[in-house]
Amino acid sequence: MASEKPTCRWGIVSTGFIASWFVDDLALDRPDANVKHVIQCIGSSSLEKGEAFAAKHCPNSKPAIYSSYAEVYADPDVDCVYIGTPHSFHKQNCLDAIAAGKNVLCEKAFTINAREAREVFEAAAKKGVYVHEAMWLRHRPLVADLTKLLHQDKVIGDVFRMSSDFGFYMDIAGLPETSRLKDPKLGAGTLLDIGVYSLTWAILALDPDSPKNSQTPKLLAAQTQKNGVEVLSSVILHYPSSGRQGMITSTTLSDAPSDVVCRILGTEGYIDVTGLAPSHPASFTVYTKKKDGGGFEEASRSNYTDIGHGFVHEADDTALDIAAGRKESPIMPWKETIRVMEMMDEIRKQGGTKYPQDDE
Ligand SMILES: NC(=O)C1=CN([C@@H]2O[C@H](COP(=O)(O)OP(=O)(O)OC[C@H]3O[C@@H](n4cnc5c(N)ncnc54)[C@H](OP(=O)(O)O)[C@@H]3O)[C@@H](O)[C@H]2O)C=CC1
Numbered sequence: 421m422a423s424e425k426p427t428c429r430w431g432i433v434s435t436g437f438i439a440s441w442f443v444d445d446l447a448l449d450r451p452d453a454n455v456k457h458v459i460q461c462i463g464s465s466s467l468e469k470g471e472a473f474a475a476k477h478c479p480n481s482k483p484a485i486y487s488s489y490a491e492v493y494a495d496p497d498v499d500c501v502y503i504g505t506p507h508s509f510h511k512q513n514c515l516d517a518i519a520a521g522k523n524v525l526c527e528k529a530f531t532i533n534a535r536e537a538r539e540v541f542e543a544a545a546k547k548g549v550y551v552h553e554a555m556w557l558r559h560r561p562l563v564a565d566l567t568k569l570l571h572q573d574k575v576i577g578d579v580f581r582m583s584s585d586f587g588f589y590m591d592i593a594g595l596p597e598t599s600r601l602k603d604p605k606l607g608a609g610t611l612l613d614i615g616v617y618s619l620t621w622a623i624l625a626l627d628p629d630s631p632k633n634s635q636t637p638k639l640l641a642a643q644t645q646k647n648g649v650e651v652l653s654s655v656i657l658h659y660p661s662s663g664r665q666g667m668i669t670s671t672t673l674s675d676a677p678s679d680v681v682c683r684i685l686g687t688e689g690y691i692d693v694t695g696l697a698p699s700h701p702a703s704f705t706v707y708t709k710k711k712d713g714g715g716f717e718e719a720s721r722s723n724y725t726d727i728g729h730g731f732v733h734e735a736d737d738t739a740l741d742i743a744a745g746r747k748e749s750p751i752m753p754w755k756e757t758i759r760v761m762e763m764m765d766e767i768r769k770q771g772g773t774k775y776p777q778d779d780e
């Protein structure tokens with residue numbers, strides 16, 4: 421007898437941009453997938469928004485539409501709550517979902533700072549529920565293949581340096597005052613929004629023991645603020661035990677001038693990861709030192725095609741974790757989320773970016 425696929429019934433909190441992409445991907449018809457996703461309900465600040473969202477993004481599903489997030493948490497048919505609100509609401513949304521006994525997948529940046537993240541995980545531990553930061557980059561097959569080549573097969577020898585720049589032009593001055601990208605109370609700034617991907621690439625490239633036994637590098641950071649919003653972050657990471665270094669940046673002052681989203685250098689060659697942005701890698705090419713003479717030659721190229729928008733991997737992994745009774749994602753465990761938040765706290769401390777929540 422064929423065994424039933426694990427099924428995850430999702431409660432969606434908010435109807436913004438990223439919630440729409442996540443739900444588009446949950447709604448994909450994927451007969452070959454090893455899990456089944458059900459869009460059980462959608463909670464929004466308004467019933468009309470929720471209804472329009474469902475009609476557009478999951479027209480073949482019949483989710484319950486609620487005009488509050490509380491009704492999502494209270495729905496007995498929800499296995500996992502997906503949180504797609506601005507960063508500043510993540511802590512309270514997570515705490516409310518956890519208090520109702522729900523498992524949670526919450527967008528990056530997980531919270532505003534490490535203190536808030538610890539508070540959420542402490543509540544999850546007490547309640548015995550699953551909580552997972554939706555750092556979707558770590559779930560991509562490209563990342564699994566690349567990190568194996570780097571750290572197990574050592575295709576470019578000993579890695580000693582990496583760089584990753586996330587440039588995404590935004591006319592911050594022209595945005596409404598209430599935009600999450602402009603209002604510091606909502607966590608505006610490049611580091612938490614896009615710099616977190618450059619930082620993730622640094623960890624993936626330089627720390628072979630992440631996420632199980634990650635090391636914390638020394639950090640040297642600078643940030644630039646315009647009209648009270650951080651628009652440029654530059655960070656040098658230095659892992660004292662290996663001597664490895666990373667240079668990462670994020671900015672809304674300009675788009676990135678190249679499609680190289682991460683470059684990793686080793687003693688025997690280098691790897692260029694290319695794509696739309698550090699959050700959207702599509703290919704990587706391994707270049708190795710030429711046998712005779714100087715220079716490098718292409719050794720291999722690996723191309724990946726997104727399924728939908730690319731969120732199926734984190735959604736499937738979450739459903740499988742919950743079905744297996746895990747409380748943490750082995751790909752993004754609690755300790756790793758806290759460590760990333762601590763690193764971003766330190767970068768902000770050095771760079772002079774403070775959020776109102778830091779004083780709470
Ligand atoms: N993984 C990824 O690739 C991406 C992740 N993100 C992350 O997702 C989160 C949301 O980003 P994004 O979708 O771009 O944001 P949007 O502004 O597009 O949507 C946020 C939604 O949150 C709800 N909300 C509740 N309170 C507020 C408030 N005071 N101001 C604005 N919205 C509010 C609204 O939904 P409603 O009215 O229905 O309740 C709103 O539509 C962020 O943490 C961001 O970092 C964002 C983009 C890409």
Ligand SMILES: O=C1OC[C@@H](O)[C@H](O)[C@H]1O
Binds near residue numbers: 588613
């Ligand atoms: O997570 C993200 O990745 C893509 C960016 O466009 C977006 O602002 C950010 O939140």
